[in-house]
Structures are given as structure tokens and as C-alpha cells.
Amino acid sequence: MFVIRWILGRIILLLNFIFTPKKRKRDFQEQVEIDAQTQNMQLYQYKACPFCVKVRRAMRRQALNINTIDAKQADHKAVLQEQGGKIQVPCLRIEEGGQVTWLYESSAIIAHLNTRFA
Secondary structure, three states, rough: HHHHHHHHHHHHHHHHOOOOOOOOOOOHHHHHHHHHHHHHHHEEEEEOOOOHHHHEEEEHOOOOEEEEEOOOOOOOOOOHHEEEEEEEEOOOEEOOEEEEEEEEEEEHHHHHHHHHHH
């Protein structure tokens, strides 16, 4: 089973590389404002997870510079469990005004990003 997942993961990464979406073009000042808003966001993800790839592609389409964190590392996995409540990826951590929100499910994350930054 591990071998099959590994092969499928590499196929997903290859197809993602070949068919990378184009970034949205914004004027410089607008992009600086967007970057400031995304500075307090982190995406916990696995590199070859198809749902994580889906979220990363949406981030690229919107030209969002959100920090991605590999949830396979033990310390990041512990933070995800302790603070987020469960180990599930993709997970978007949003910190606004001292309040932290953990958003799970790729479709919910993409909907949030499209609503906020589109």
C-alpha cells in the first residue's frame, strides 16, 4: 500500500508541476496589502496530498503568499493536534486580532480564500 501511495503522490506532483496555474496579476500596492493580510496565515499540509495540492493551486491562482508547513514533521503534527484539535490536512491557521481560527477541508479553505481575496 505504501508503494502505491508513493507512486500516486509522485504522479500528482508531476501533473501539478506540468499544469501549474498562472498567478493572478495585481498592481504592486494591492499585492503588498494582500501579502500583509496573509502574513498571519499558515497552511498545514502534506506535499503529495491531492487535497493539499488543490489548495496550493488555488493559492497560486490568487497569488497568495501563505506560509506552508509540512505536517509530517513531529513538532508540526503536535501543534496541529494540540492547537487545532485534530491531525487533518489541509488545515489553514488564521490569526486575526489575537484570535486563532483553524479551517479544515480543502473546499472550505478555497471558499474562504476566494471570498476574502478574489
